[in-house]
Amino acid sequence: MLCPMLSLGFLVLLPFTVAFNPIGGKGQTHVNIMERAVMMKITEVCREVAKAEGRDFNILGESLEELLQACLGRDKAGEVSAVAFKTALDQIYRQNGLVDSLFASSEAHHFHSEAFVEGRNLITVGVATVKANVQKENFQVAREALGRVSHTLQDFYSHSNWVELGHRTPYMNLLRPDYSIGPVAGEGEATCSNCEKEPCPNSILPTILQEKKLTSGYLSVTSSFKPAGKCSHGGPSDKTSNQRPRGGIHKDEPGLQSWELHTAAVDVAIAATLDLLEDIRAVAGDVDFLQLMGITRSSLLCFVIDTTGSMSDDIAEAKRVAISIIDSKKGTQDEPSAYILVPFNDPEFGPAIRTTDAEVIKTKISNLSATGGGDEPEMCFSGLKLALTTAPQSSSIFVFTDASAKDTHLEATVKALMQSTRSTVSFFITNPGLSWRRRRDTQRSTAFQLYQELAQASGGQAIKVSKEMLPQATDIIVDSTTSTLVVTLLQCVRSGGTTETFTFLADPSVRDMMIYITGNSFSFILQNPSGVSQSSQVPEGPLGTIQSVGNLYRVRMKHQAGLWKMEINSRQPYTLKVMGQSSTAFMYDFVEAFGGPHPGFVVIESRPQAEREAKLLVKVTGKQGPDFLNVTEVSLEEASGSGEVKGTVEDLGHGQYLVSVDRVPKGQMVLLLKGLDKNTSSLFQRQSSTQLTVSKLTIMAQANRTLEPGTPVSLPFTVTISGTGGTCTVRADDDRGFVQSFTDSLTLVNGSAQGSVELRPPANTPSGTDITLTITAESPDKSDSNYAVLRLSVVAKVTDLSPPACHIVSVRDNCSHNCSLSTWELSANITDGNGTGVRSVSSRPGDGVLNSTSSVGEGGVNVTQVLYRASCCSPNVEIIAVDGVGNVGTCFHSVSRLPTTAPLSGSPPLTASLSLGLYVLLLYFSQKAQ
Ligand SMILES: *[C@@H]1O[C@H](CO)[C@@H](O)[C@H](O)[C@H]1NC(C)=O
Ligand SMILES: *[C@@H]1O[C@H](CO)[C@@H](O)[C@H](O)[C@H]1NC(C)=O
Numbered sequence: 001m002l003c004p005m006l007s008l009g010f011l012v013l014l015p016f017t018v019a020f021n022p023i024g025g026k027g028q029t030h031v032n033i034m035e036r037a038v039m040m041k042i043t044e045v046c047r048e049v050a051k052a053e054g055r056d057f058n059i060l061g062e063s064l065e066e067l068l069q070a071c072l073g074r075d076k077a078g079e080v081s082a083v084a085f086k087t088a089l090d091q092i093y094r095q096n097g098l099v100d101s102l103f104a105s106s107e108a109h110h111f112h113s114e115a116f117v118e119g120r121n122l123i124t125v126g127v128a129t130v131k132a133n134v135q136k137e138n139f140q141v142a143r144e145a146l147g148r149v150s151h152t153l154q155d156f157y158s159h160s161n162w163v164e165l166g167h168r169t170p171y172m173n174l175l176r177p178d179y180s181i182g183p184v185a186g187e188g189e190a191t192c193s194n195c196e197k198e199p200c201p202n203s204i205l206p207t208i209l210q211e212k213k214l215t216s217g218y219l220s221v222t223s224s225f226k227p228a229g230k231c232s233h234g235g236p237s238d239k240t241s242n243q244r245p246r247g248g249i250h251k252d253e254p255g256l257q258s259w260e261l262h263t264a265a266v267d268v269a270i271a272a273t274l275d276l277l278e279d280i281r282a283v284a285g286d287v288d289f290l291q292l293m294g295i296t297r298s299s300l301l302c303f304v305i306d307t308t309g310s311m312s313d314d315i316a317e318a319k320r321v322a323i324s325i326i327d328s329k330k331g332t333q334d335e336p337s338a339y340i341l342v343p344f345n346d347p348e349f350g351p352a353i354r355t356t357d358a359e360v361i362k363t364k365i366s367n368l369s370a371t372g373g374g375d376e377p378e379m380c381f382s383g384l385k386l387a388l389t390t391a392p393q394s395s396s397i398f399v400f401t402d403a404s405a406k407d408t409h410l411e412a413t414v415k416a417l418m419q420s421t422r423s424t425v426s427f428f429i430t431n432p433g434l435s436w437r438r439r440r441d442t443q444r445s446t447a448f449q450l451y452q453e454l455a456q457a458s459g460g461q462a463i464k465v466s467k468e469m470l471p472q473a474t475d476i477i478v479d480s481t482t483s484t485l486v487v488t489l490l491q492c493v494r495s496g497g498t499t500e501t502f503t504f505l506a507d508p509s510v511r512d513m514m515i516y517i518t519g520n521s522f523s524f525i526l527q528n529p530s531g532v533s534q535s536s537q538v539p540e541g542p543l544g545t546i547q548s549v550g551n552l553y554r555v556r557m558k559h560q561a562g563l564w565k566m567e568i569n570s571r572q573p574y575t576l577k578v579m580g581q582s583s584t585a586f587m588y589d590f591v592e593a594f595g596g597p598h599p600g601f602v603v604i605e606s607r608p609q610a611e612r613e614a615k616l617l618v619k620v621t622g623k624q625g626p627d628f629l630n631v632t633e634v635s636l637e638e639a640s641g642s643g644e645v646k647g648t649v650e651d652l653g654h655g656q657y658l659v660s661v662d663r664v665p666k667g668q669m670v671l672l673l674k675g676l677d678k679n680t681s682s683l684f685q686r687q688s689s690t691q692l693t694v695s696k697l698t699i700m701a702q703a704n705r706t707l708e709p710g711t712p713v714s715l716p717f718t719v720t721i722s723g724t725g726g727t728c729t730v731r732a733d734d735d736r737g738f739v740q741s742f743t744d745s746l747t748l749v750n751g752s753a754q755g756s757v758e759l760r761p762p763a764n765t766p767s768g769t770d771i772t773l774t775i776t777a778e779s780p781d782k783s784d785s786n787y788a789v790l791r792l793s794v795v796a797k798v799t800d801l802s803p804p805a806c807h808i809v810s811v812r813d814n815c816s817h818n819c820s821l822s823t824w825e826l827s828a829n830i831t832d833g834n835g836t837g838v839r840s841v842s843s844r845p846g847d848g849v850l851n852s853t854s855s856v857g858e859g860g861v862n863v864t865q866v867l868y869r870a871s872c873c874s875p876n877v878e879i880i881a882v883d884g885v886g887n888v889g890t891c892f893h894s895v896s897r898l899p900t901t902a903p904l905s906g907s908p909p910l911t912a913s914l915s916l917g918l919y920v921l922l923l924y925f926s927q928k929a930q
């Protein structure tokens with residue numbers, strides 16, 4: 001049962017099962033396999049990075065929060081929130097799980113029906129997609145592609161006879177498209193014997209085993225047909241398994257096969273996933289690899305700036321403000337990890353400029369000038385749309401403009417993107433008197449209201465200010481909203497006319513509390529937990545400082561834990577938002593059960609269905625990990641009223657909760673979560689920042705996520721509506737202009753209809769270009785809409801399949817017993833045959849010195865000559881060469897006098913796994929390989 005895994009150097013014990021089921025299946029899932037591999041690899045890379053930086057690396061606990069702290073450096077990072085980390089990991093895990101629902105009937109995605117060539121092709125394209133997108137820093141697309149491709153890679157070990165053939169290490173050829181997939185059982189060749197009573201661990205025919213041929217199970221949920229003599233996948237939903245030869249060979253969970261084969265399949269799947277991650281790491285480099293895994297301390301800062309002529313008075317101020325924001329964050333713990341600038345004019349907008357260099361973005365902002373466009377409304381929504389598709393999830397976006405938007409047809413698209421990315425958008429509107437009158441909009445009295453609605457829906461603010469007041473306005477909003485620690489305690493929208501009292505709970509973990517109120521004519525009285533009050537007329541009082549600018553009031557509060565009260569009296573509409581900074585935060589998604597051979601839950605990536613029950617998956621994160629937090633109540637609250645629906649909370653363990661709600665209220669809602677911090681024995685409350693809505697419409701779009709340059713694709717989608725039929729209006733938008741046409745009107749028959757979007761990426765589109773495609777559909781009576789947001793990528797067909805070859809030319813080794821006195825040296829020639837050429841060469845570990853020079857050798861072949869020099873105390877080296885499309889070639893050398901323990905290629909020994917008891921169902925021990 002304990003299988004020594006040579007290439008990995010660790011041993012796995014599985015007291016409970018880890019199986020190949022999707023999210024929420026029978027306890028253990030594909031996601032656990034992915035999670036195991038991802039955690040080990042992150043730990044390993046973080047440890048090496050820390051060593052290279054001369055830092056200590058110690059993980060004190062078992063949580064992701066601990067791992068993040070240790071990776072970022074405990075002293076350097078200060079308090080960090082694990083939300084971005086967990087969100088990134090979810091992007092990987094979710095797509096991994098989704099393969100079972102989106103591609104349930106695709107043989108290739110699961111290596112069913114001996115589809116080995118097709119399955120391996122999917123892996124080749126998937127890996128190329130990950131690599132191309134990592135190189136362009138399109139991390140979200142890369143994560144999603146990684147999740148998907150890993151599923152197929154992992155399924156190979158459960159669904160094929162690889163472990164029955166006696167293998168206990170990964171099949172390297174799956175990740176080497178230049179190698180043949182090997183002998184596969186022929187068409188018509190019998191592969192299985194009949195199984196009278198399960199388990200039947202020896203179903204594979206001896207001839208297949210002797211000839212070392214690959215085979216896999218056939219599966220159908222609708223028909224019992226399978227080719228004569230072939231193995232079935234097996235299990236209750238597989239109709240072919242009742243057909244002779246009866247039984248099944250899948251090792252998805254123990255039961256059908258022996259426990260040994262099941263655990264062997266799990267172990268090899270984890271090892272194979274580690275090899276894949278190592279391959280991607282070699283291409284990405286350690287910094288980008290960790291960013292791909294979501295290890296980041298800070299968020300990103302994004303500006304969308306109007307550059308039309310009418311802004312000429314304001315743009316200097318907007319520029320000054322933007323630059324001062326950047327300067328004020330520099331060197332602080334909130335220093336953004338990257339910056340995005342999107343200028344917009346009329347009719348042009350963009351391009352989106354993304355950089356990690358503060359000086360570059362400052363220069364770009366300085367170079368903006370206001371021209372053209374006149375006083376006409378401009379392309380504000382196009383600019384905002386581009387910002388939303390360029391920025392990662394949960395970014396803060398600041399829009400500076402002085403006029404109404406011309407491109408309001410994009411309103412639904414922008415709203416969809418805001419909800420789907422959960423980014424917060426704040427508008428600074430200077431000169432608000434101008435051009436509002438031009439808009440003829442029956443639903444809103446002013447165009448400002450449109451900006452206000454959008455800001456509210458995203459959890460941001462819409463602020464009307466004069467040019468003179470702009471710096472003040474931005475100061476008071478930006479200083480508190482760009483940290484990753486920002487949490488919302490309370491937010492609501494009211495129409496005014498009465499006096500209303502709001503209460504909110506401040507727990508001891510919250511720092512820097514702020515109240516934001518936008519409105520025109522109101523007064524308030526704030527009361528702290530000890531009963532001390534301060535009114536809106538007192539700018540500097542016992543409870544804090546009140547500042548106002550334009551229509552925005554901010555109270556910076558002196559912290560006191562406990563229940564606060566806010567009584568607001570207003571004749572006009574207003575918004576209220578209470579925020580603070582804390583590492584206690586939560587994430588949420590609506591989920592839906594699905595059936596099929598591998599049932600589970602999928603995340604609903606659009607608005608959930610109206611007028612019916614709903615389920616939410618809620619995850620909490622805190623400084624010491626989720627095990628110190630207990631969620632006691634989750635409810636959906638109307639944003640603009642007092643209506644609320646409480647959910648039933650089921651604890652799934654490790655900070656995950658399944659929340660069931662009988663009926664989701666209509667209109668804008670926020671999610672309210674209450675819980676207990678067991679460490680401080682104090683109650684806490686949090687709200688979602690983004691407002692949620694439900695819809696009677698659903699849009700389903702299934703897509704191959706990878707497109708080829710110059711090749712048109714037709715992407716089908718289905719719109720469904722509950723209730724009456726009629727004609728829906730559809731829009732499809734992307735951020736690259738690749739959409740050629742789409743079905744813009746759909747007549748629903750029996751509540752549903754199909755349409756399609758035609759996309760054509762130009763032939764010269766660089767590999768690794770990502771596309772965000774947004775499809776929105778509006779109900780026949782225009783009262784309701786929903787969306788689908790798809791992230792696709794363009795990847796050129798990979799023709800260079802071979803990695804660079806590394807040839808060790810000479811080694812000079814004078815190492816003596818006292819290693820610190822001597823050095824050793826290695827020289828190697830690296831070539832890439834007829835391929836795309838050697839793009840980079842690096843060495844690992846990083847404590848030697850590597851020099852490389854390129855020259856043209858014999859026969860006009862390009863040669864990269866490498867010289868590596870290191871202390872004899874560092875006796876091992878792995879030279880890593882990457883070619884133009886990300887094929888990775890390595891060579892290993894050791895001058896160690898001891899028997900070598902390191903593998904020749906692939907993963908170095910994983911001692912990293914020791915301290916990670918993370919996924920508590922799994923116990924494992926670290927052991928040196930022999
Ligand atoms: C969590 O809260 C629930 C409801 O208050 C309570 O029944 C349960 O015992 C708590 N669990 C822990 C581990 O504190
Ligand atoms: C998706 O990819 C498969 C195989 O690569 C192809 O057969 C199919 O037509 C593609 N579908 C779409 C909608 O492009």
Ligand SMILES: *[C@@H]1O[C@H](CO)[C@@H](O)[C@H](O)[C@H]1NC(C)=O
Nearest residue numbers: 802805831832833834835861
């Ligand atoms: C390069 O391509 C030529 C022609 O296709 C082939 O004959 C040759 O063997 C290739 N060389 C290598 C090193 O792959």
Ligand SMILES: *[C@@H]1O[C@H](CO)[C@@H](O)[C@H](O)[C@H]1NC(C)=O
Nearest residue numbers: 849850851852853867868869
């Ligand atoms: C390696 O490169 C560094 C800087 O590029 C140079 O100073 C050094 O002399 C080189 N060493 C060798 C052995 O070529």
Ligand SMILES: *[C@@H]1O[C@H](CO)[C@@H](O)[C@H](O)[C@H]1NC(C)=O
Nearest residue numbers: 809829855856857858863865
């Ligand atoms: C290594 O490359 C250099 C430069 O092309 C060449 O002169 C030398 O012969 C090569 N050595 C070997 C062993 O291939």
Ligand SMILES: *[C@@H]1O[C@H](CO)[C@@H](O)[C@H](O)[C@H]1NC(C)=O
Nearest residue numbers: 833834835837856860861862
């Ligand atoms: C060698 O490298 C040069 C410059 O990088 C490139 O232009 C040329 O095509 C390469 N030659 C071969 C045979 O790969």
